[in-house]
Amino acid sequence: MTCERQGHSQDRLRVGRQGTAPQKADPPYSTGAAVSALQRMGDRAHVAFIEYYKSSEGRGMSWADVAEVIKAVAPVFTAGAACTGACIAYRGLTKWHDETVGKRRIELAEEVLADFYQSRDIIKAARSPFGYSHEGLSRQKGENETEEDTRILNSYFAATERLASKAEFFAETWARRYRFTAVFGSKAAEAYDDLFEVRNEIIVSVRSLISAHGHHLSATDHAERERWKNTIWSGAEDDPIPARVDRAVEAMEATCRPAIQKAAR
Numbered sequence: 001m002t003c004e005r006q007g008h009s010q011d012r013l014r015v016g017r018q019g020t021a022p023q024k025a026d027p028p029y030s031t032g033a034a035v036s037a038l039q040r041m042g043d044r045a046h047v048a049f050i051e052y053y054k055s056s057e058g059r060g061m062s063w064a065d066v067a068e069v070i071k072a073v074a075p076v077f078t079a080g081a082a083c084t085g086a087c088i089a090y091r092g093l094t095k096w097h098d099e100t101v102g103k104r105r106i107e108l109a110e111e112v113l114a115d116f117y118q119s120r121d122i123i124k125a126a127r128s129p130f131g132y133s134h135e136g137l138s139r140q141k142g143e144n145e146t147e148e149d150t151r152i153l154n155s156y157f158a159a160t161e162r163l164a165s166k167a168e169f170f171a172e173t174w175a176r177r178y179r180f181t182a183v184f185g186s187k188a189a190e191a192y193d194d195l196f197e198v199r200n201e202i203i204v205s206v207r208s209l210i211s212a213h214g215h216h217l218s219a220t221d222h223a224e225r226e227r228w229k230n231t232i233w234s235g236a237e238d239d240p241i242p243a244r245v246d247r248a249v250e251a252m253e254a255t256c257r258p259a260i261q262k263a264a265r
Helices: 002-019 030-053 063-128 147-164 167-184 190-212 218-233 241-264
Strands: none
Touching: 063 147, 063 167, 063 190, 063 241, 147 167, 147 190, 147 218, 167 190, 190 218
16 A cells, blocks of 8 residues: 555656756846845745754743844844845946946947047038149249249149148048947948048049140040049039038938937936
8 A cells, every 4th residue: 555655646746747847047146146046045034943943842032042143143134135146236237337338329429420520521621722832832843944834733732742741631531430440330331431431532533633734635634534523623514522411420420329329418
């Protein structure tokens, strides 16, 4: 009879083990994990109290027994307080990290958008057809240049000089491109390529005009020279440069403006 009961008990135990689905553990420092830990600690404290009560043989608990119970459960409450503190600290650290990353993202968006606004103004000023007598003097003169040649060639070179005076700014702007790509992605960073392509095209057009000066040009070459002039100087009816720069700025606004406005809410 005893063997049958033991067999039935073992069968029920095996069925219970097989039918019980494994419980998913709470992640460390989560609220569920903290509650579970505190519940286990409370169970230990309850067991300690019952044991002391039993040892009193039903005669009740003396003050000495109470002191012993307090001594036994004190580490439980200390551990519970430590567990709760760790949970609060973890959540606070996570919140601080998210706020710090968000702040750096907003600051980067502000810096990059300001760079693009300033770049637009610099390119606009560099392409002004109006110049000063001292502009272009850093250009190395040719051996057989006449005064008229010098005047024309210096007027071309003025655009390069104006851009060169902002070389440090453009270097810093381009260097920020790598941080921007890491945060906002390579697709958003394509606006940098569009902006710097315009800047480089102006510099190349200046070199082309200086190299072609004084040479006999075909009709095709004349058309190309006019295109170079329209690149380095503003004012042409079909001037494509402002529209290209504006598109680069607008593309950057579409990326940076939402991040900046999110912080203002």
